[in-house]
Amino acid sequence: MFLDREPFMLLTDLSEPSIDGYSDEQFMRLALAQAAAAARQDEVPVGAVMVCNGRVVGSGFNQRESRQNPLCHAEIATIDAAARQLGSWRLSDCTIYVTLEPCLMCVGAILQARIGKLVFGCLDAKAGAVESLYRLCEDRRLNHQLPVVGGVLASEAGSLLSEFFTRLRVRKRESKIGERWPSG
Numbered sequence: 764m765f766l767d768r769e770p771f772m773l774l775t776d777l778s779e780p781s782i783d784g785y786s787d788e789q790f791m792r793l794a795l796a797q798a799a800a801a802a803r804q805d806e807v808p809v810g811a812v813m814v815c816n817g818r819v820v821g822s823g824f825n826q827r828e829s830r831q832n833p834l835c836h837a838e839i840a841t842i843d844a845a846a847r848q849l850g851s852w853r854l855s856d857c858t859i860y861v862t863l864e865p866c867l868m869c870v871g872a873i874l875q876a877r878i879g880k881l882v883f884g885c886l887d888a889k890a891g892a893v894e895s896l897y898r899l900c901e902d903r904r905l906n907h908q909l910p911v912v913g914g915v916l917a918s919e920a921g922s923l924l925s926e927f928f929t930r931l932r933v934r935k936r937e938s939k940i941g942e943r944w945p946s947g
Contacts, residue, residue, distance in 0.1 A: 787860070787882050790814055791915045794860040794884070797824040797837065798923050804829060808862070808923045811837040813845035813878075815857040821845030837861060838869035842876050854878045862920040864891035864913065870899045874907045882912045884920030 790812060797810025801824035813821035823840025827833060838861055846852050858880040859873060864887040873881060881900060883893065892899050893911055900911045 785814075785817065787912060787915050790819075790858070790860045791862070791882065791884060791920075793819065793822070794837075794862050795916060795919055795923065797822050798862045798920065801825045801837070802923060802927050808927050809837045811841040811859060811861040813841050813854065813857050813859050815845070815849065815854070820848045820857065834868070836866070836869050838865055839872055842872050842878075846876065852876060858882060860915075862916075863887050863924065864893050864895055866890040867892040867897065867899070870897075873909070874899065874905060877907055878909060880910050880912070882915050884913075884915055885917040885924070886913065 793812045794810045797812065798808040799810070801810060802808035804826075806825045806828050808825070810824040811822065812819050821841045821844030823844060824837045826835040826840065829835075838859065841859060841861075842854070845854055845857060849857075852875075854876045855878070857878055859878050860882045861869075862884040864883050864885065865873060865881070866887070867890070870892040881893065886895050888895050890896065894913055899905065900909050902908070
């Protein structure tokens with residue numbers, strides 16, 4: 764399987780005591796730290812953490828570019844890490860925190876894993892499958908629905924994405940200039 768190549772980074776030592784009393788905002792800050800790690804690796808800055816009974820049991824960030832694999836979204840990595848840690852594909856007692864509204868593929872994985880709750884940061888107008896384009900988490904035709912909280916630290920998550928794509932556009936523009944005007 765594609766996730767077997769190397770372990771995904773976990774935010775906490777899983778032997779630590781539970782971190783009860785954390786708010787959605789505090790767990791979203793952990794997901795934002797994962798997104799920042801993605802940005803440092805020139806990946807689209809989306810991060811996620813999975814929390815079960817007040818404890819982080821999985822985390823991840825986008826790695827599509829570095830792994831050249833379209834499946835390497837933050838949510839997929841996080842679900843995989845949590846399922847391995849807990850020894851079960853059923854994650855019904857877990858909450859997943861994601862910095863960006865999940866896409867169709869990731870919502871599908873969230874539903875398949877029977878995750879108990881989804882918390883996300885900013886909307887994704889081009890690919891969001893929770894509120895923006897589709898509302899899959901509440902679709903009664905599917906065999907699982909889950910509560911969703913959106914907009915948690917949305918401006919921070921949106922800023923990370925905006926800054927990343929601004930830098931990317933500048934780099935592309937500069938490389939085109941360099942191609943047109945080679946030195947020496």
